[in-house]
Amino acid sequence: MSRILVVEDEERIASFIAKGLRAEGFTPTVVGDGVTGFDYAMSGEFDLVVLDIGLPGMDGYRVLERLREERSPLPVIVLTARDSVTDTVAALEGGAADYMSKPFRFAELVARVRLRLRTTSETLVSDDLTSGDVRLDLRSRRAYVGDREVELSAREFALAEVLIRHRGQALSREQLLSHVWGYDFDPGSNVVDVYVGYLRRKLRASLITTVRGVGYRVE
Numbered sequence: 001m002s003r004i005l006v007v008e009d010e011e012r013i014a015s016f017i018a019k020g021l022r023a024e025g026f027t028p029t030v031v032g033d034g035v036t037g038f039d040y041a042m043s044g045e046f047d048l049v050v051l052d053i054g055l056p057g058m059d060g061y062r063v064l065e066r067l068r069e070e071r072s073p074l075p076v077i078v079l080t081a082r083d084s085v086t087d088t089v090a091a092l093e094g095g096a097a098d099y100m101s102k103p104f105r106f107a108e109l110v111a112r113v114r115l116r117l118r119t120t121s122e123t124l125v126s127d128d129l130t131s132g133d134v135r136l137d138l139r140s141r142r143a144y145v146g147d148r149e150v151e152l153s154a155r156e157f158a159l160a161e162v163l164i165r166h167r168g169q170a171l172s173r174e175q176l177l178s179h180v181w182g183y184d185f186d187p188g189s190n191v192v193d194v195y196v197g198y199l200r201r202k203l204r205a206s207l208i209t210t211v212r213g214v215g216y217r218v219e
């Protein structure tokens with residue numbers, strides 16, 4: 001039975017989420033401020049966090065930042081009334097696995113919770129992914145080229161992980177957007193190309209091959 005930490009200061013919403021999660025077979029725990037939320041998240045007792053942004057004590061962005069500093073692998077779904085593109089990108093770049101804006105449909109939240117739990121479970125089957133001298137430590141979320149550690153952002157690491165997991169397979173930009181960013185981008189967005197460029201510079205220029213008319217592939 002998966003344990004879900006709900007960090008939400010609005011009692012009505014927190015109660016609604018907890019009741020619904022319990023009905024779906026999860027074990028929810030609710031806390032109402034960011035400081036307590038961070039402490040609970042670092043306890044090792046939870047499988048996923050549903051996190052509000054506008055929290056007392058420590059806002060959700062700072063909670064994400066501190067979890068990233070501690071290299072916590074705990075998946076976080078941000079659930080907030082803030083729905084601008086800037087807020088969405090800030091949350092995802094800060095290490096959130098997914099982002100939903102209020103008001104929301106509970107069925108969609110449950111679907112995303114199940115998806116993130118399943119993805120995390122599949123990830124933890126093996127601690128490492130490798131391609132040549134590039135190695136991703138999935139548990140600590142660290143990347144290495146040979147013996148040298150390379151600093152990657154949460155999105156860069158996720159993109160490298162998807163590409164290496166599917167090495168030998170050409171993945172379209174749409175597939176990469178779906179796997180890594182988890183929400184719809186403008187079809188004309190070049191965000192995948194930009195991040196591939198980041199990875200080529202940080203890891204190895206020849207790591208990722210461009211497949212003309214399709215997308216990208218790791219051999």
